[in-house]
Structure formats: C-alpha cells, structure tokens
Amino acid sequence: MSSIESVSHETRVFEPSADWQRSAAIGGMDAYNALCKEAETDFEGFWARLAKENLQFAKDYDKVLDESNPPFYKWFTGGELNVSANCLDKNIAAGLGDKVALIFEADGGEVTKVTYSELLSKVSKIANGLKGLGVKKGDRVVIYMPMSVEGVAAMQACARIGATHSVVFGGFSAKALQDRIQDTGAVAVFTADQQVRGGKQLPLKSIVDEALSLGGCEAVKNVIVYKRTGADVAMQAGRDVYMHALADKQSDVCAPEMVDSEHPLFILYTSGSTGKPKGVQHSSAGYLLWAMLTMKWTFDIKPNDVFWCTADIGWITGHTYITYGPLAVGATQIVFEGVPTYPNAGRFWEMIQRHSATIFYTAPTAIRSLIKACESDQKVHPTSYDLSSLRLMGSVGEPINPEAWMWYHKNVGGEKCPIVDTFWQTETGGHMITPLPGATPLVPGSCTLPLPGIMAAVVDEVGGDLPNGQGGILVVKRPWPSMIRTIWGDADRFKKSYFPEELGGNLYLAGDGAVRDKVSGNFTIMGRIDDVLNVSGHRMGTMEIESSLVANELVAEAAVVGRPDDLTGEAIVAFVVLKGDRPTGEAGQKLAMDLRNWVGKDIGPIAKPKEIRFGDNLPKTRSGKIMRRLLRSLAKGETITQDTSTLENPAILDQLGKPI
Ligand code: WT7
Numbered sequence: 001m002s003s004i005e006s007v008s009h010e011t012r013v014f015e016p017s018a019d020w021q022r023s024a025a026i027g028g029m030d031a032y033n034a035l036c037k038e039a040e041t042d043f044e045g046f047w048a049r050l051a052k053e054n055l056q057f058a059k060d061y062d063k064v065l066d067e068s069n070p071p072f073y074k075w076f077t078g079g080e081l082n083v084s085a086n087c088l089d090k091n092i093a094a095g096l097g098d099k100v101a102l103i104f105e106a107d108g109g110e111v112t113k114v115t116y117s118e119l120l121s122k123v124s125k126i127a128n129g130l131k132g133l134g135v136k137k138g139d140r141v142v143i144y145m146p147m148s149v150e151g152v153a154a155m156q157a158c159a160r161i162g163a164t165h166s167v168v169f170g171g172f173s174a175k176a177l178q179d180r181i182q183d184t185g186a187v188a189v190f191t192a193d194q195q196v197r198g199g200k201q202l203p204l205k206s207i208v209d210e211a212l213s214l215g216g217c218e219a220v221k222n223v224i225v226y227k228r229t230g231a232d233v234a235m236q237a238g239r240d241v242y243m244h245a246l247a248d249k250q251s252d253v254c255a256p257e258m259v260d261s262e263h264p265l266f267i268l269y270t271s272g273s274t275g276k277p278k279g280v281q282h283s284s285a286g287y288l289l290w291a292m293l294t295m296k297w298t299f300d301i302k303p304n305d306v307f308w309c310t311a312d313i314g315w316i317t318g319h320t321y322i323t324y325g326p327l328a329v330g331a332t333q334i335v336f337e338g339v340p341t342y343p344n345a346g347r348f349w350e351m352i353q354r355h356s357a358t359i360f361y362t363a364p365t366a367i368r369s370l371i372k373a374c375e376s377d378q379k380v381h382p383t384s385y386d387l388s389s390l391r392l393m394g395s396v397g398e399p400i401n402p403e404a405w406m407w408y409h410k411n412v413g414g415e416k417c418p419i420v421d422t423f424w425q426t427e428t429g430g431h432m433i434t435p436l437p438g439a440t441p442l443v444p445g446s447c448t449l450p451l452p453g454i455m456a457a458v459v460d461e462v463g464g465d466l467p468n469g470q471g472g473i474l475v476v477k478r479p480w481p482s483m484i485r486t487i488w489g490d491a492d493r494f495k496k497s498y499f500p501e502e503l504g505g506n507l508y509l510a511g512d513g514a515v516r517d518k519v520s521g522n523f524t525i526m527g528r529i530d531d532v533l534n535v536s537g538h539r540m541g542t543m544e545i546e547s548s549l550v551a552n553e554l555v556a557e558a559a560v561v562g563r564p565d566d567l568t569g570e571a572i573v574a575f576v577v578l579k580g581d582r583p584t585g586e587a588g589q590k591l592a593m594d595l596r597n598w599v600g601k602d603i604g605p606i607a608k609p610k611e612i613r614f615g616d617n618l619p620k621t622r623s624g625k626i627m628r629r630l631l632r633s634l635a636k637g638e639t640i641t642q643d644t645s646t647l648e649n650p651a652i653l654d655q656l657g658k659p660i
Contacts, residue, residue, distance in 0.1 A: 024438025169314025397537025
C-alpha cells in the first residue's frame, strides 16, 4: 500500500439546488437511497426491472444473473437482441427519425448534422457492405479511424451484423496496431486515408499497411478506407476498398442480426501491470443497459439536451458515452474531430456556445491545460463566451484536483452546474462511483458514492472490510451488468488480474486505492496500486514502456516510474542502463531524444517518457530486485530518506538523482 500517499482533506460541500432536486431523474438523496435499498434487498429483481424498462429484446432472457461459474458471470442469459437496433431503429420507431443524432464538427470548423434516420441508413449501408465482403456474426473487425460520423457508423455497423469490433486509438503505432489485429484475429480493418488534428494532416492508412506488413495479420481480408482528406494513399487491389465505394451501392435496409445477451459487442485493449495490453471483452445486453442507465442517472439526459463527451472513440469513454449510450437514449450529441487548443484554447467554449451544449463531459487534463492557456490570454477564457446553455458538467479519467474542480465549477459552469466526477474503468463499461446531479452533495476531488447496484467497498490486503477513514484497496463485491466478461483469449489472466486469490477470489479488484470519508461515506480515489500510470487520463503500463526501451539494441535495462505532473497528472520517467558507456551532456540529451522517439514509434506518442536518466546500474536489492520506491523519489527530486540498507549499490542514487 506504499503508493497510497494522499488523503483529501476537502471540506467544501455543494448541496443540490431545489430546482435540480425537482427535475433530476434521481432527485434527492431519498430517491438515491431507495434505489440502493432496492438493489440490496432484491438484487436480481432490481436489474430485471431496469432491463425491462430499458432494453428491447427480440427474445426474452431466462435468467437475470448466472453465477454458476464465477468470476465468469453472465447476465440476461438466453436473451437475444441487437445493440444497433436498440440505438437506432427503436428511437426511429418512437418518432425520433428526424431528430439530430450527431452534430459533427470537423477540426477546421465545418459542421455536419446527421439525423437518426440518416444515421440508420448510413449504418445499414456499411453493414451491408461488410456482409458483402463476407464479414459474419462473431468475426472481429478492427477500427483505426479518426473521430468522425463514419467512425461511429462503422462501430454501429459491426454491432448491426453481430461482428465484434476492436477500436484502436488513432495515436497508436503500427506495432501496437499489429498486436491488436493479431490478438483479435480480425478479418477486416476500417481506417481513413488520413486524420486531421490541430490543422495537421496525419497518416492512418499507411500505418495500417505497415502494421499488416509486420506479419501475423493474415486473417485480414479487407481494409476499408474512409476518404477523409482525399490524400493519395496506396490501395492494394483485391484487399483495399474505399468506404464510399463499398457503401454507396448498398441497400439502406439491413435487418439487424440478433445476438445472445452475452455476445461480445467489442474488445478494447488497455494497459495492465504486465507487458502485454489486455483485450477487455464486453457483452451486448448488460453493457448496453448500463450505458443507458448511466446516461439517465449520471447525466440526467432529457429530450432537449445537447450532450457533448470530448473523448475519442478509441477509448472506453468514447464507446459508452458517444457510440452507444447517447444513441441508445435518443439524445443529440456533439462529435468533435479536433483538439481543445486549435485554432486556439477557446475551442471547447466556442463550441459549447455555437451548439448550445447543455451537458459537457471532459477530462481533468484538458481542464488543467485550458486553465493554463487562459491565464495569459483573456480571449480564450471561458467567461469570454456565452456558456449559459450548460446545465451539467462531468469529469473522467483521473482524479480532478480540488482547485481545477473549483475553476471548472466557477468559470465554465457559472456556479450553477453540478459536476459529476465519474470514477470508472475500461473494464467496468460505465460509471461506477459518481455524484448524481440533484441528489449527491458535491465535494471537490471526490467521486462521492457508488451508483445504485454497484457494491463498491474498501478492503485490506486479504479482502477484509476496512472502516471509513482508513485507506485501502478498492473492490466491487457483486457483479454488475456492464462488467468485463473476460480478457480476450486469456481467461486465466482475467481471473488472476481481477479476482485474485489473495482477496478471496470473489472480489473485483479495480487496481486503485481508495478511502471513504468518515461522515459521508464518500469515496476518494488515491491512484493506482499497481504498476499502471495515468498520463493525461490515458492508462500506461510501466512494464510495457520498459519492454519497449529494452527492445532497443543500445539498452541493457530500464525501469519506468510515474512522477506527479501539474498538467498531465502523472509523467513518465525512465531510468535506463545502456549496454555501452553511460552518456552525459549533449550526447546524453541526444540519446534520450532518440529513445523517446523509439518508444513513440513502438507504442505511440502518448507513451513517450517525459524524462530519461542514464545510470551505470539501477538501485537493486541484494537479491536483484529493482527498488522502484527509490526511483519514484528520485524522479520527484526528493532526497532519499527511506531505508536503503537492503540496497546493494547506494552510490547509484547520486548518479540517478539528477537530470542529464
Ligand atoms: C483508471 C481507469 C474511466 C474511463 C477513462 C479511463 C482512473 C478514472 C477517475 C476519476 C479518479 C479515475 C483510475 C482508473 N480514473 N476516472 N473520476 N477519479 N481516478 O479509463 O483507461 O480504463 O483508466 O483511471 O485510476 O483505474 P481507463
């Protein structure tokens, strides 16, 4: 538990307004407590009621929750449905055909609006195109696309025909893409000629070509290319096809393929504490149910809302709160191609104003960078825009520090918008611990209380309950519908990673430390307790970066740790031992730059270490174990006060203590 260091002492509390309590989906703590009680007294009955109210099954399920083979829980077994039909056809049948589903704003500012009917027709054409290529129910399809209507439509098209998609963030390298194509055994890849971000055109199709040339991707029969910029790209005859050429000639009617409740809707890779990223497998019925419920409870979504989640479809937030949740509840949402700082750091605020966004959901890292940007430029300050349309704001991906929370509350929300600080993970499918607007008193920096039906708790190293006020390990005691089903192709790793024997084998281990407030019971997340870093809300495994560094022919050994960073939350610091002599001065700077680029090329730019230090060795115990806690202190620039008596080579600390 050595990494659980900080405990919040926040005392500011923001009670919900009377208006909010009256109008919210869950207004007031009594309503919240009643739902929690319902879940506690009749767990299955609770979920059955919610499924009935929210999901459209083609065939009814027999059993709400099958716990016969823990931790491989199954929900709504025997049921059949189609997720795309629940997002599109259902809403059109309910009269929302002409309602705008997507307001797409391109990097350069062009706006395209797509109604539910138009989206269904687009999705159906792509789905028919996929079928024409021979893609079938159960096949895997990798999507490596920019933020676009087409990206969302490609995901929905896969869901429509029962193909399992795996979206790979457009910032990942050819090598990372190849890994995922190979691991999923994908039969097709969606991509674009290029992506456009911050006024720059960046390659995508050529990276797919490179990934496929690395081998192991022989199952891929087709690459479907969305023409984003019209740049000249190599098209391999018989394999590559433009998306419009494939889709335009198709019928705009495609009967949705019914799938089992447990059918894998998607696989999404995330970093773990060991080297290889984990393919998190999600279900169809349970996942969709939670996406819908959290849209209603956490975001209080109403028919006239304009919802905006700024995440990328390459992350779980973009899956649940762009592609599935908002569409399943018939909402209008903004989809943004670009970056928050282009053409200037007022872009988010300008877009909220332009589209009259009512609900805004973003990451603390974006907030922190925009705070910084407007310090020196009043023009891009949120108060220079008309943000009066906003009624609710959210935060996701990492802890939000109380000062950033206060700034967001005051300057963006005008002190009238509740902030939902949503704690969740790729594995949880949707929100887990979050305030509910209109109910939960808000405390800056705390994600407050678990959603009804989510049995979150703080336990010790052997799974025993800890009293409030005492920091420990965050777990979930009962399954929930949108939980991870398994790690694709590695059931054993799933079991070991998330339901470890040390905790008794039946608690879901989130991987974070947490503490509950003595009085309110509010949760405060204290960061990862494993070797996972959170850089700008992106999860990075230290082992993954270490493996990448040692794959370089000059490197003998590497250890990677996180260091607190004002802007990115955590920053990556790498300690490297070379096979040859330890470089210093300019030679050291040059090599550090080369190695940063090496990691960027190997994994993706988000994995580049912020700082690299070279040593003749790493601090190790006599038995050869790297003492990471010392490296963490060195990275922070602290003088070592910890016990170093087990250290084999204390002199090394001096060498590693200073930047190059
Ligand atoms: C990890 C999960 C949730 C979708 C995006 C990230 C951290 C996430 C919060 C929050 C404190 C948070 C945790 C978690 N995290 N949200 N509101 N407060 N920490 O998903 O990449 O799977 O990362 O992000 O450490 O375990 P992810």
